[in-house]
Amino acid sequence: MSIGNDKQLPGKPALSNNGCMIPYSRQCIDDDDIAAVVSILKSDYLTQGPAVDAFESALAAYAGARYAVVFSSGTAALHAAYSVAGIGHGDEVITSPITFVATANAALYVGARPVFVDVEPDTANINTELIDSAVTSRTKLIVPVHYAGHPADMEKIHTIARSRKLMVIEDACHAMGARYQGEPIGRCTYSDMTIFSFHPVKHITTGEGGAVLTNNNELYKKLRQFRTHGITREHCTTPPDGAWYYEMRFPGYNYRMTDFQAALGTSQLNKLDAFVEKRRGIAGRYHESFRGNPHFDLPPERAYAFSSYHLYPLRLRGKCREKKQEVFTLLRQRGLGVQVHYIPVYVQPYYKELGYRKGTCPSAEDFYQSEISIPLYPSMSSSDVEHVIDRLGEVFEAL
Numbered sequence: 001m002s003i004g005n006d007k008q009l010p011g012k013p014a015l016s017n018n019g020c021m022i023p024y025s026r027q028c029i030d031d032d033d034i035a036a037v038v039s040i041l042k043s044d045y046l047t048q049g050p051a052v053d054a055f056e057s058a059l060a061a062y063a064g065a066r067y068a069v070v071f072s073s074g075t076a077a078l079h080a081a082y083s084v085a086g087i088g089h090g091d092e093v094i095t096s097p098i099t100f101v102a103t104a105n106a107a108l109y110v111g112a113r114p115v116f117v118d119v120e121p122d123t124a125n126i127n128t129e130l131i132d133s134a135v136t137s138r139t140k141l142i143v144p145v146h147y148a149g150h151p152a153d154m155e156k157i158h159t160i161a162r163s164r165k166l167m168v169i170e171d172a173c174h175a176m177g178a179r180y181q182g183e184p185i186g187r188c189t190y191s192d193m194t195i196f197s198f199h200p201v202k203h204i205t206t207g208e209g210g211a212v213l214t215n216n217n218e219l220y221k222k223l224r225q226f227r228t229h230g231i232t233r234e235h236c237t238t239p240p241d242g243a244w245y246y247e248m249r250f251p252g253y254n255y256r257m258t259d260f261q262a263a264l265g266t267s268q269l270n271k272l273d274a275f276v277e278k279r280r281g282i283a284g285r286y287h288e289s290f291r292g293n294p295h296f297d298l299p300p301e302r303a304y305a306f307s308s309y310h311l312y313p314l315r316l317r318g319k320c321r322e323k324k325q326e327v328f329t330l331l332r333q334r335g336l337g338v339q340v341h342y343i344p345v346y347v348q349p350y351y352k353e354l355g356y357r358k359g360t361c362p363s364a365e366d367f368y369q370s371e372i373s374i375p376l377y378p379s380m381s382s383s384d385v386e387h388v389i390d391r392l393g394e395v396f397e398a399l
Helices: 031-041 050-063 074-084 102-109 128-134 154-164 217-226 259-269 272-290 318-322 324-333 349-353 362-370 382-398
Strands: 067-071 092-095 113-116 139-143 167-171 193-197 210-214 312-316 371-374
Touching: 031 259, 050 067, 050 210, 050 259, 067 074, 067 217, 074 102, 074 167, 074 193, 074 210, 074 217, 092 102, 102 113, 102 139, 128 154, 139 154, 154 167, 210 217, 272 312, 272 382, 312 318, 312 362, 318 324, 324 371, 324 382, 362 371
Parallel strands: 092 113, 092 139, 139 167, 167 193
Antiparallel strands: 067 210, 193 210, 312 371
């Protein structure tokens, strides 16, 4: 399978066989991106200007959602979404333990309690068969995580949520450019809101940044207020004193994205399809090279899913699983910047202090014990990819 022209995409780092490590992921920035940022730096607005509105419009149009609201980070976007959804003290939020801690932490920010539901052993997405039994009278929200860019089964989750009168927020920080049943993730067909992240290892970057997409006008208006201290100039409760007048309706936050970040985001968004195509091509080459090997299992792709391959997670088998630390160290020594995604959230010390216990989600813990993410990002050249394949072969043959 072709993985594309080595010169097709920018940002290629030095190869590990030239003395530098190939990271598990990295940003891809070219001259167009730099020019977009410079144009804003030379303009009248560095923040709260027209570039933010333009980026939001482009995001909504790409995903097919009515509205997009950008934030200073994916974490800020999660916090905002939970808050405007009305989640608060005493409420419960069902989510996956195989995620970055921000997904669960955002529930703590608003005073809610995360409830962790075990994952599918191969996709590491939330196991939809287990959600219903986790719902209590305090449950208000389900937050599926599209792990590694592979969508969770949103139709099943939506059916459960509708029957239980619960809201759904998709944590799609791994899944920009992915599709569920042919529809772009972010369209919010089966959810109230969808979260994206624009960290440098994600599909597109604004340095730091995030977004919430929704089709609900009331949520949209609240999200815009939340990121700007809870302030609005619309539908004031008292007659305005003048054109300068504004009102603070609730204590929001300064979670604004700058205009130069938004300009970078718009430039990056124009390349998203090419980035995803390259990621899928690299994943296809890995599939061809590793299929049928006795050492590890490969990431699956369900019939309903079009993965955008944020990660390429291997699941170690047998003795290799028992030697995960050694495997990880040997791969790093050979110049592969492998990583592990993730330690189950509830085994973190802070969550232990809250009363969460190991053994809560056996499949999640088993996935953690076996998972290693290998390099995959759009600016990898064919020789980079073959280098990864060769080094993995050497390490597992040696073991």
